[in-house]
Amino acid sequence: MKLQQIIKSTFITTAATTALLSVCIPAQVHADEIEVLHYWTSGGEAKSVAELKKIVEAKGVTWKDFAVAGGAGENATTALKARVMAGNPPTAAQIKGPAIQEWGQEGVLANIDAAAIPGKWDTLLPKVVSNTMKYQGHYVAAPVNVHRVNWLWINPEVLKKAGAKTPTTWPEFFDAADKIKKAGLIAVAHGGQPWQDATIFETVALSNGADFYNKALVKLEPAALTGPTMIKTFDTLAKIKTYIDKDAPGRDWNLATAMVINGKAGMQFMGDWAKGEFTAAGKVPGKDFLCVPAPDTAKSYTYNIDSIAMFKQKDPTQVKDQLILATAIMSPQFQEIFNLNKGSIPVRPDVPRTKFDSCAIQSMNDMASSNKAGTLEPSMAHGMAVSSAVQGAMFDVITKFMNSNMTSQQAVTELAKAAKTK
Known part of the structure; x- marks a missing residue:
């Protein structure tokens, strides 16, 4: 499905029509003022955005914040589509991966x-x-950071209470989970939202080898999607x-992280933006929490790159301000400050590594x-590997x-169908 079709479909059929109409109202962005649409709204994320705002405003440009919480960016994307549909795009917006190419095809990126x-x-x-970051050979977006997705976050005190050890393989993980459960605590902190479900799924898929992951979730090869290794992936899932506790459905990821921070749960599968929450809570890595590669994925790395794309503007001052914003994003100063707060690493x-934990x-x-080693892979769950249409169809499955x-065999059959979504 073309992005323009998606825009029209979203605008016409969404239940949040009233909310969408409200974001279509002209934002009245003035000269030397940039409006940035983003979904960095949790504690560590908001602190990071505040630092970028400081750098930009020190250059004489006012920052107009357009923060849209929830849905791992889904709500922000809906708002962005509505604004573009109305002919009133923000100065810049947080988009990434194949979505950059999709917006580029619509001719709206600067x-x-x-x-x-x-x-x-x-x-x-x-x-x-x-x-x-490029469309047809030209930069249209500035990269902010690199996140590793295949992390397992652990509260060592919970492990100690349960008499469990830090897991590196699936048998060790399930042994630890059993012991945590027997100790009366939640073994896996999770938020039952589509993107969070997909985060665990792709991490399990990665544990079966980066080559399998690439064939199945990047290249979408039918043999990999329907074979015994994919059935094994769903069996593990x-x-x-x-x-996972019964209250997980609808829970935001940072609330699941808080369960680990507070000792209510032992472990969480989540990208390293979770570290920003631990850091914001004053916790120290290696002491108050552990960050280890998810079981059987130590030699592989799924990445999620946040970026800010620039949308075409008629006002020359706005064009100039976009360049100021892009330069600020790529500055060593911001790359260090932002990633120290966010939990990610600089692009x-x-x-310098001296301040990083x-x-x-x-x-x-x-x-x-x-x-x-050739085991660096784009995250399907976080919009880096496949089109938004295929990703959405996979999320549903x-x-x-x-x-x-649903059985693993049924899931494999449905996933293969989802991969053919246009």
């Missing part, structure tokens, strides 16, 4: 080579990152869901080794599996 070329982005950025390799340094090292008695 060329920011004037910031990228003097900033030597092609030299600084890994090719996998720079290619994602089915076992994991037995350790620039020249940012053990989790971040492990992420940097693991990304470099995975890139070298995975969430149905998580909330029903």
